[in-house]
Amino acid sequence: MNNDTREQLANDVGANLPYLRRYARALTGSQDTGDTYAIATLEAILSDPDQYQNGPDAKVALFRSFHAIWTTSGAVFGDDTDVSGIARKARDHLSKLTPNTREALLLHTVEDFSASDVACVMNVPPEEAQELIDIAYAEMGQHVSGRVMIIEDEAIISMDLESIVADMGHRVTGIARTRDRAVQLAKEEQADLILSDIQLADNSSGIDAVNDILAAQGDRPVIFITAFPERLLTGKGPEPAFLISKPYTEAQVKSAVSQAMFFSSTETLNA
Numbered sequence: 001m002n003n004d005t006r007e008q009l010a011n012d013v014g015a016n017l018p019y020l021r022r023y024a025r026a027l028t029g030s031q032d033t034g035d036t037y038a039i040a041t042l043e044a045i046l047s048d049p050d051q052y053q054n055g056p057d058a059k060v061a062l063f064r065s066f067h068a069i070w071t072t073s074g075a076v077f078g079d080d081t082d083v084s085g086i087a088r089k090a091r092d093h094l095s096k097l098t099p100n101t102r103e104a105l106l107l108h109t110v111e112d113f114s115a116s117d118v119a120c121v122m123n124v125p126p127e128e129a130q131e132l133i134d135i136a137y138a139e140m141g142q143h144v145s146g147r148v149m150i151i152e153d154e155a156i157i158s159m160d161l162e163s164i165v166a167d168m169g170h171r172v173t174g175i176a177r178t179r180d181r182a183v184q185l186a187k188e189e190q191a192d193l194i195l196s197d198i199q200l201a202d203n204s205s206g207i208d209a210v211n212d213i214l215a216a217q218g219d220r221p222v223i224f225i226t227a228f229p230e231r232l233l234t235g236k237g238p239e240p241a242f243l244i245s246k247p248y249t250e251a252q253v254k255s256a257v258s259q260a261m262f263f264s265s266t267e268t269l270n271a
Contacts, residue, residue: 009049012058013042020062022229022243023111026259027070027103037073041066063107063121070103098135100124102259105136109255110244145169146192146261149185151209152225153177153201161195164253179204179212186213191220193260195253198226221260 020041024034045052045065052061100122107113107121119129148170152158158175165172173189176182178200194213196206210222227246242256 005049009045009052013045013052013062016059016062017042018229019059019111020066023063023106024066026106026110026242026256037066037070040069040073044069059111060113060117060120063111063113064123067103067121067123098132098139101132101136101139104129104132105255106259108133109249109251112249112252145171147171147173147189148193148195148257149173149182149191150175151177151182151194151196151200151206153197153199157197161253164250165195165257168254168257170257176209177201179206179209182206182209183212183216186217190217193220193257194222195257196222196224198224198228223256223260 017038021034021038024037025031026034028034028037041062045062051068052065103122104118107118108115113121115130115133116126118133119126122129122132124132145168148165150158150161150165150172152161152175158177162172162175170193173191174185176185179202182196194210196210198206200206200209206224210224214220214222221242223242223244225244225246225248229243229245242260244252244256
């Protein structure tokens with residue numbers, strides 16, 4: 001491999017690595033486990049660059065390399081030694097899902113891969129990839145309904161999120177536009193899940209609001225929505241398990257909400 005090719009490879013991997021880490025974290029439910037898989041993927045690419053370059057494009061090729069390692073390692077969902085309470089219940093729930101459906105759903109909705117791209121990443125026929133996606137939607141729709149708080153300062157977006165969440169069978173406890181209002185709203189009624197923007201109306205932080213709520217009320221799933229996901233996916237400190245990019249799609253929100261409801265361990269973040 002010449003220097004130009006190495007440089008192009010480094011640029012391609014670097015540009016897509018934050019999204020691979022997002023996917024690995026959501027897939028495993030653990031930042032440490034997700035990063036372990038991401039690092040193993042990079043090591044595999046360095047040791048055999050040709051298996052990466054054979055991919056149809058940079059992001060698909062990177063995720064395909066990841067999945068080759070994910071499947072051969074036994075698809076480990078985090079470390080059971082530090083899992084207890086609601087996180088262990090979530091792990092037990094995951095074990096009952098049809099194999100490969102969770103991966104297909106995340107790839108299709110959160111990472112916005114087409115069914116044909118999912119097929120390439122997972123090394124299955126296109127019709128099987130579509131079937132996995134369809135099964136995943138059906139299985140993820142069988143969750144128990146819960147209470148959802150929305151922290152979002154843009155009225156149109158908050159109304160859209162409220163409509164999507166309500167259509168899924170959940171009840172919205174309220175909508176907060178600022179950090180202080182979010183904390184107050186949480187005191188009035190505890191939510192099972194928090195759906196939060198990062199930058200709020202008064203220049204306060206959705207991250208700070210969420211950390212305040214979790215500190216007072218304990219662990220619960222959180223989904224962050226941001227136009228700049230790479231700013232939270234740096235590998236430095238705790239990161240969100242569920243992160244949706246703006247502009248989002250209805251499918252992305254539904255997928256993240258459904259997954260977060262049973263994969264409920266959420267680490268706080270550093271503002």
